[in-house]
Amino acid sequence: MSTPPLVADPLLAWRSRFPSVEGVLHFASHTLGAMPAEAEVALAEYAETWSRRGIRAWEERWMGVPGEVAGLVGQLIGAEPGSISLHPNVTSAQAVVLSCLEFRAPRNRVVCSEEDFPSVLYLYEGLVRRGAELVRVPARAGRRIEEADLIAAIDERTAIVAVSHVLFRTSQLLDLAPVFAHARRVGALSMADAYQSVGVVDVDVHALAPDFLTGGAIKWLCGGPGTGYLYVSPAIHNRLSPAFTGWMGHEQPFAFDSGPTRLHAGERRFWNGTPNIPAHLAARPGFVISAEIGGEAVREKSLRLTGRLLALADEYGLAVGSPREPERRGGTVCLDLPNAERVCHRLLEQDVLLDFRPGVGIRLAPHHYTRDDEVDEVMSRVREAVAAES
Numbered sequence: 001m002s003t004p005p006l007v008a009d010p011l012l013a014w015r016s017r018f019p020s021v022e023g024v025l026h027f028a029s030h031t032l033g034a035m036p037a038e039a040e041v042a043l044a045e046y047a048e049t050w051s052r053r054g055i056r057a058w059e060e061r062w063m064g065v066p067g068e069v070a071g072l073v074g075q076l077i078g079a080e081p082g083s084i085s086l087h088p089n090v091t092s093a094q095a096v097v098l099s100c101l102e103f104r105a106p107r108n109r110v111v112c113s114e115e116d117f118p119s120v121l122y123l124y125e126g127l128v129r130r131g132a133e134l135v136r137v138p139a140r141a142g143r144r145i146e147e148a149d150l151i152a153a154i155d156e157r158t159a160i161v162a163v164s165h166v167l168f169r170t171s172q173l174l175d176l177a178p179v180f181a182h183a184r185r186v187g188a189l190s191m192a193d194a195y196q197s198v199g200v201v202d203v204d205v206h207a208l209a210p211d212f213l214t215g216g217a218i219k220w221l222c223g224g225p226g227t228g229y230l231y232v233s234p235a236i237h238n239r240l241s242p243a244f245t246g247w248m249g250h251e252q253p254f255a256f257d258s259g260p261t262r263l264h265a266g267e268r269r270f271w272n273g274t275p276n277i278p279a280h281l282a283a284r285p286g287f288v289i290s291a292e293i294g295g296e297a298v299r300e301k302s303l304r305l306t307g308r309l310l311a312l313a314d315e316y317g318l319a320v321g322s323p324r325e326p327e328r329r330g331g332t333v334c335l336d337l338p339n340a341e342r343v344c345h346r347l348l349e350q351d352v353l354l355d356f357r358p359g360v361g362i363r364l365a366p367h368h369y370t371r372d373d374e375v376d377e378v379m380s381r382v383r384e385a386v387a388a389e390s
């Protein structure tokens, strides 16, 4: 693969909204996206509102924030208004879903893949205490998960199939629509962990057609920690009653009714305790910018820049641990280097932002704010660091 020529890049028009990408080589958006300047303003405004308006802040501004930010997430994935709720992270969003289900034989299986993110795998393991049988579909060579293997594992014994859309380690993009269609045919529910796809792969929730989809702000959406989200298909929304609930999920939270619980019929049905207002306010600008740029344009650029990284890896003789085919690539390229952890630390000391994961080596993620020449620069730094550490 030879390195393609530099091209004019209209997405760089948004780069000035991310001043923190200047002076570093930011290749870590798969783990912590760059902070938009507006996030700092939003956090300062939050502190100001808290200090000046006190308790009045709830009615005047804060109670409207979760719905507004959830609406932006809906826009990003093409979901209906009211189908998204916000949560502190993906693990708690998925815990809400799983608390709606019974795991009674003969339909008590949870089908996942062994390459899913450990946090949700721990959650699924915990369901065994509630009567679930866990089916972890194994990876093939190169840590690849095959859709056919997932489909073969789903049958009338499956309560839910819960898998990643893009795998966190290798950045493999899975074709989940046929997997979820099969689940539906046999009466099972489906849940996509889209943390590594939404924001870099163009996700249309209706094309994917899961019953549930979860994701969060930290990575490709540049929204910082503390905001996860949950999509629940409107087709099943009101048939579900989370056991993990709370006063904000109640029909009338401010009636402070001691029970029995009457769950909200609308968008608050999957809420529980007090929303994380500062985190949602900090997440908002990143979501707005992603919506402005549009999923298709981000995906097109991501494929171009990951293609450039792959071409340079080949030119420099560096082993690649992530998929090469465009239809299999998420936003990250993994380089399976000798002494990868040391190489990673050496580069971090030089303000090259990237990370290391055992089993796949270093992970590099260009994003919509990345310039083509930064891809060339990061690869020449990687080559130097590999030489220095060998």
Ligand SMILES: Cc1ncc(COP(=O)(O)O)c(C=O)c1O
Pocket (backbone or CB within 6 Å): 088, 089, 090, 091, 092, 117, 119, 164, 166, 167, 168, 193, 194, 195, 196, 216, 228
């Ligand atoms: C695919 C995937 N799921 C989930 C998570 C994180 O889950 P949580 O938001 O619960 O920390 C990550 C990364 O941190 C991830 O890459």
